[in-house]
Structure formats: C-alpha cells, structure tokens
Amino acid sequence: MVKVLFVCLGNICRSPTAHGVFDALLKSEGLADKVAVDSAGTAAWHIGKTPDNRSQAAAKNRGVDLSYIRARQVEASDLDEYDYVLAMDKSNLENLTELSTPENRNKVKLFLEYAQHHIESEVPDPYYGGAKGFNTVLDLVEDASAGLLDDIKKRHLS
Structure with missing residues (x-):
C-alpha cells in the first residue's frame, strides 16, 4: 500500500482539505484499497479537532466530506512510515526537513510540485481570509491531487 501524508501548520484547513479531496479522488478511481491517506500539522494547537467549518463548507460545496478527519501533530516516525510527505508551504517544508533523516528526506516535498495547471509553489493559508481563500x-x-495520483500510478501501481 502506498501511503500519503499531507502537512500544514494546524491541520484544520489546508492539509485536511488535501486529505479529503485526495481520499475522494482515490475512491472515485477505485484505488482506496491501494493508497492510504492522512494529514497532520507541524503545530499541536488543534489536536483532536475537526477541520475548520469554512474548510468543511467549501469542500462540501464540491462534494467532498471532511467531517471524519481529526487534527493530529506530525511525528518523526511519520517520515519513515509514509511514502509521500507533502507540505502545503515552505515553512512547513522546513519543519518537516528538520524532522527528517538522510534516509527519508527524499519523501518530503511541497504538495504543489504535483500541480499541473497552477504555477504557485505554496498553498496559501485561508484561516484569516474570506471565503474566497478556501475556494x-x-x-x-x-489540481495537485490529480498530478499526485498520476505520479503514484506511474511509480507504484503500474
């Protein structure tokens, strides 16, 4: 089984959104039994909480349920366990790189490296912005989920 971990700061907006969207994509492609998905935050502020209500509402408008996801903090062992450890921004990438070892550092990347139609390198934190930020x-x-799935199919499922 291929394992994917999405990581942001608090694990209540960006990474649970990626978690839910990618999970829904896997289910629609019939690959939920081949790829495991989780999310975590580099900070411990929201452990055990559901995703931000605004994240849940925006995702629900696109047919994606985030209500089952609970925030947790990333652990050093995650970098050994997961095949892909994907940071939402450069700050979290730095935090993950500090947790990594030479053996698992190659798993840590920016999630938007997989985007096919956007040039942004970071997923902006929508927490202090309006509804537009969540969309x-x-x-x-x-976009990045589609690219990531293509990469997983080519590297692990072909």
Missing part, C-alpha cells in the same frame, strides 16, 4: 485552496488541491 482557492480547493482549486490548488484538486
């Missing part, structure tokens, strides 16, 4: 996150996440 922007979804646009970026949907």
Whole structure:
C-alpha cells in the first residue's frame, strides 16, 4: 500500500482539505484499497479537532466530506512510515526537513510540485481570509491531487 501524508501548520484547513479531496479522488478511481491517506500539522494547537467549518463548507460545496478527519501533530516516525510527505508551504517544508533523516528526506516535498495547471509553489493559508481563500485552496488541491495520483500510478501501481 502506498501511503500519503499531507502537512500544514494546524491541520484544520489546508492539509485536511488535501486529505479529503485526495481520499475522494482515490475512491472515485477505485484505488482506496491501494493508497492510504492522512494529514497532520507541524503545530499541536488543534489536536483532536475537526477541520475548520469554512474548510468543511467549501469542500462540501464540491462534494467532498471532511467531517471524519481529526487534527493530529506530525511525528518523526511519520517520515519513515509514509511514502509521500507533502507540505502545503515552505515553512512547513522546513519543519518537516528538520524532522527528517538522510534516509527519508527524499519523501518530503511541497504538495504543489504535483500541480499541473497552477504555477504557485505554496498553498496559501485561508484561516484569516474570506471565503474566497478556501475556494482557492480547493482549486490548488484538486489540481495537485490529480498530478499526485498520476505520479503514484506511474511509480507504484503500474
């Protein structure tokens, strides 16, 4: 089984959105039994909480349920366990790189490296912005999720 971990700061907006969108994509492609998905935050502020209500509402408008996801903090062992450890921005990428070892550092990347139609390198944090920010996150996440799935299919499922 291929394992994917999405990581942002608090694990209540960006990474659970990526988690839910990618999980829904896997189910629609019939690959949920071949790829496991999780999300985590580099900070411990929201452990055990559901995703931000605005993230849930924006995702629900696109047919994606995030209500089953609970925030957790990333652990050093995650970098050994997961095949892909994908940061939403450069700050979280740095935090993950500090947790990594030479053996697992190659698994840590920016999620938007997989985007096919957007040039942004970071998923912006919508927490302090308006509703538009949550839709922007979804646009970026949907694009990068498709690219990530293509990469997984080529590297692991062919």
